[in-house]
Amino acid sequence: MLEEGYAAVTSRRLAGKAGLKPQLVHYYFRTMDDLFLAVYRRRAEENLERNARALASAQSLRELWLLGSDPRGAVFTVEFVALANHRKAIRKDIARHARHFRKMQLDAVARLLRRLGISNDTCPPVVAVLAMIGLSQVLLLENALGITTGHDKTVAFVKRYLGQLDDRMRSSPGFGILAPRR
Amino acid sequence: MLEEGYAAVTSRRLAGKAGLKPQLVHYYFRTMDDLFLAVYRRRAEENLERNARALASAQSLRELWLLGSDPRGAVFTVEFVALANHRKAIRKDIARHARHFRKMQLDAVARLLRRLGISNDTCPPVVAVLAMIGLSQVLLLENALGITTGHDKTVAFVKRYLGQLDDRMRSSPGFGILAPRR
DNA sequence: GTCTATATAATGATAGAC
């Protein structure tokens, strides 16, 4: 799926990779949609856990950025969004997970910005979250196409910026209460 | 393609919509890949023209933002990136166009930030461009999935922010030389 | 330019033997 797109995932090729017969795919998952959903759910759960760990760390913002910059993640997302574009059952699942995910990030970033004294007027938490996600996704998408103009510069800028915020965060009064230094 | 994904675009369905026989698709385009490329090229050219007009306007940033916020554009991009993910000929074409497009945006935004007195340390042009693209893409993608939490707030924030920059730009000395007020 | 006819190959899915 990551290498050749979801359309390349067929019961036959899949079984071939497992050294088994195509019919077993249907035995285990019934339909191909069920298979795709199973893949998505497993990955979604892993993703939630990794995110929770990142948010609890002493460098939340940098960790969040790194998570969003996993190349497999971006291709995975594109493929499933494309898949969701014409399979109702899959779209529903993705939407539900994405909402859960978003809420979690949003709560954490809002708490963080408040503690840093960054007001809603300066930058609403939701803008910060969406900008971070958007930026990392665009970088990954372009990379997949072989376009990298200015990417290094952008990554360096973002990391420096987020690192400074994380530093201010760690040295803010009462930091240890919420997220103890490791 | 926009409604059901690229996999749903078959010679049969296409011919059906045109009230013709599937074989005519091959008569005109030979292969389905050639067809997809023709669609992409037409759209890409329109896109370049619209962008050039936006960059020449008196509210470049807002116009750029609006262009990036066209819902059809985002779905179109996702579908073609997914398509490019497993068709070499198509990937090459997308990459070439994207590079051209990026250079155009980058030159214009760089000139604009310089004129506004925003230094490279404050915000490198490429970061501004990628952040704008990323943010609008994420909004559109989520929208397509039915997720809209905080979107209104984000759009309002961005428009207000870009509007202020455009205002400063218009009132900067010598503005009329580069982009005459309409 | 548009059609009929056809070659060829892949797909998802089920039934039933072992």
Added chain:
DNA sequence: GTCTATCATTATATAGAC
């Protein structure tokens, strides 16, 4: 749980009549 056998469907693409 894994296999063989099989079906119905769909796809891309070409050849040739008109």
